[in-house]
Amino acid sequence: MKRENFVIIGLFVLAWALLLGQPTAFGVGLRVFFIRLATPFERFANLIPVIRTHSQLADDNTKLHDDNNALRRQITELQHQRAENQQLRALLQIKQAAPWRTVGARVIGRDASNWWKSIQIDRGSADGIRPDQPVLSASGLVGKTISVTPGESRVLLLLDPTCKSGALLETTREPGIVSGANIALTREPRLQMSFVDRKSNVKIGDAIYTSGLGGVFPRGILIGTVTDADLDPQGMYQNVELKPAADFRRLEEVMVIIQ
Amino acid sequence: MNFLLITGAALLLSALQARLPTAWWLGGIRFEFLPALVAYGALTFRHRRWVIALAVLAGLLQDALSAAPFGNTGAAYALATFAFIPLRHTFDRERLWMQMLAGAAASVAASLFACATAGFNGAVPKIFLLAALSAVVAPFVFFALDYTKWRSRHA
Numbered sequence: 001m002k003r004e005n006f007v008i009i010g011l012f013v014l015a016w017a018l019l020l021g022q023p024t025a026f027g028v029g030l031r032v033f034f035i036r037l038a039t040p041f042e043r044f045a046n047l048i049p050v051i052r053t054h055s056q057l058a059d060d061n062t063k064l065h066d067d068n069n070a071l072r073r074q075i076t077e078l079q080h081q082r083a084e085n086q087q088l089r090a091l092l093q094i095k096q097a098a099p100w101r102t103v104g105a106r107v108i109g110r111d112a113s114n115w116w117k118s119i120q121i122d123r124g125s126a127d128g129i130r131p132d133q134p135v136l137s138a139s140g141l142v143g144k145t146i147s148v149t150p151g152e153s154r155v156l157l158l159l160d161p162t163c164k165s166g167a168l169l170e171t172t173r174e175p176g177i178v179s180g181a182n183i184a185l186t187r188e189p190r191l192q193m194s195f196v197d198r199k200s201n202v203k204i205g206d207a208i209y210t211s212g213l214g215g216v217f218p219r220g221i222l223i224g225t226v227t228d229a230d231l232d233p234q235g236m237y238q239n240v241e242l243k244p245a246a247d248f249r250r251l252e253e254v255m256v257i258i259q
Numbered sequence: 260m261n262f263l264l265i266t267g268a269a270l271l272l273s274a275l276q277a278r279l280p281t282a283w284w285l286g287g288i289r290f291e292f293l294p295a296l297v298a299y300g301a302l303t304f305r306h307r308r309w310v311i312a313l314a315v316l317a318g319l320l321q322d323a324l325s326a327a328p329f330g331n332t333g334a335a336y337a338l339a340t341f342a343f344i345p346l347r348h349t350f351d352r353e354r355l356w357m358q359m360l361a362g363a364a365a366s367v368a369a370s371l372f373a374c375a376t377a378g379f380n381g382a383v384p385k386i387f388l389l390a391a392l393s394a395v396v397a398p399f400v401f402f403a404l405d406y407t408k409w410r411s412r413h414a
Binding site: 113116117158162185187188222 | 273285377
């Protein structure tokens, strides 16, 4: 077989995975189109007595399959709506409890490069957003705005090594600076807290909050929890690794503190 | 190739690159299509100025949809194309390995420029993985653009 044929087959498989593997309006529309295309032929086959019994069974089977698929689709949609509802309720609770003025936004894009960690949100300067404003999710700190247009903003995630926040250990009130762990390959997003005194008693599971120092992030926002802490034998500080409170894998709605 | 078509392709590929989810199962990386587009331009366009223009356009689009310093990737792609231009007189662009090599080289150039800004801490495996993925993506992009070009000529 020629190379072009392999490529065509590959493209077909890719298109199938992208278009029909997802419950998109286009995928559903395409399916309905093919069903309508095939239905006249199916009805014609039903007129032939010999294969009527088989066709009835096939009809029942197809109907049950269709019902099953419709129910599955409904379950998926309801699960999606429930998750979204929970996220929005959590954000609303934070908004009501917090002393800040906030703007809710949806995530509309990720970073186009693999070497930086940022997202794009659907609110911009027209909604009062300016660069260097903190961004939160329902679970905790997400990052800060870096570039703003009237309709959308780019948010530098806390996972990026260039995004730094002053932080405090909840139990010992030990200060430090939290930033993205590194730029290497990683299966789990991780943060690191640097400049933590080597004598400080850091325990796994300790919560870490923003300290309010630095002028960008207000005090008292949850950043994450300690997952690992080790002493550098020759250094003055401890190396503390954190699991971020915000779920960076599933960021959909966020809140920007505008005042 | 029609400049409007290649601009459309660059916009489409950059938007796709920014929209696709992060592959955490693959070490938290994202699929990149623009290195393949840059490689396509470098091995296809007759005039050097169009090659460089496309490289810069692709790089700037990528930077605009990223937290990267604006112009970083544009410069990387533009420099990478200088390496391809002499090669296209030596090697056949229709060869699969040539397309893959060009895609990988554009990716490595962009990675090195990014690391020069962000740091090289633990970056080497990521550079190799990204280059390998760009190499895999390149023939598909070449085929899609060649086909589009052929269709536009025979429409």
